Amino acid sequence: MSGTTGKGPDMISHKYKCIFIHIPKCAGTSIEDALGHFDGYEGRDMQDHRSIRMIEPLSLDLALFLSKDNVMELAKRIYIARFHKNTNTNNKITVNRSQYSSYFKFTFVRNPWARIYSMYRNIMNDEIHMHNYGVDKNCTFNQFISKWAGKRMLRSQVHYLKNFKGEIPLDFIGRFENLDEDFKYVCRKIGACNISLPHKNKGSGGGYRAHYDEVSENIVANVYREEIELFGYSFHS
Template identity: 45%
Template sequence: MISHEHRFIFIHIPKCAGTSIEQVFGHLDSHRGRGGQDHRSLRMLQPAFSNLHRLHERGNLFEVGRRFKHHLSPNVSNPNNKIQVSPRQYQDYFKFTIVRNPWARAYSWYRNYIRDPLHKGAAGQSDISFHEFLHQHAGRGMLRSQLYCITDYTGRVDMDYIGRFENLNADFGTICNKIGIETPDLPHKTKGDGADYRDAYDQANRDLISTIYQEEIKLFDYAFD
């Protein structure tokens, strides 16, 4: 999400309270229905042409392709999801994101997946176990590594502030203070069912998440418990 009014870039990692943050800043005001969230990665927003020599590295070419496909697609229903920044704005704007415990995040996406008939229908699956879901989706698509979403073309995590889902209200207050606004209440736009993610994991699936997301687990000092 890009806000020229407040001069910030927010990287909305799925299942990390991003829809609530977008709602607060009016990103969804002109949109009705599904698909209004802005899940563009940092590299989809970062001006690419000053980094042409790096486009073959670390999936950069893939992200450039996603960027142009997204920009040209008639299926992007929220016009705010096509807002761009200039190189100067990219350098000057406050960049932030929210991250989440990867075990909790994966389970939250699973719960959302099995509640949503469109997700299941699109995949041709009327029923799927958590074990099957993890082996199909962990590390891919909406469950890409959180670091993948917030690294620039050099492979650096280019964020001015990284908040935590587990400390959301306090960290969102810090974000608003840095932006220079009063802290509004965050709506629970896509509230979960309150189930404890730890009850869903056996040792094998717990280890699977540890392996796939080991880099972010180490960087953000997350643990299963």
């Protein structure tokens, strides 16, 4: 698939010359909606959760095989490109080497304790998600964390951002906690100041801290240690 495939702005936007890495539960659905990723499409599987390794142009390099995670991302990339039938075709748009190098690459991250609780709420409110994650309505938050922390859509945020050499080649990392201001900065950088940010999949209720005990708090601290240190998060921040 060529680097010019696609009708308009999306996770990879040729119009705005940008690449957005959508980490689950970090306001990415709202951002993709603002950039037109869902235009002409309704249904499930709208979002594009490809990691940077599933987008960067490949070259024959031993770095591709330096880690199990690299090999798994490479295999997933091949599977999605050749076999996966995603009904939102925008999720398969690619970039060539020149575009990848020059496009503005950005993402948004979130406090991992808040992110995991948000994912739990999302899954427990959707029967299809519950089935896919093998949980029922009686699954407690602690049970969920013990089973799924660091796996599938709850993989470390750093997992989505590292290239095959272990670097994070992004131009800007915004924060969920400063979403409106950081997204305005992104819009200025890509020349899209007329775009407003809708709030999709917005949660309700109180804060995440009340739902943790010492055990679950420590599980998150250990599983997501790298991103906590890299982005300066803490349980109370």
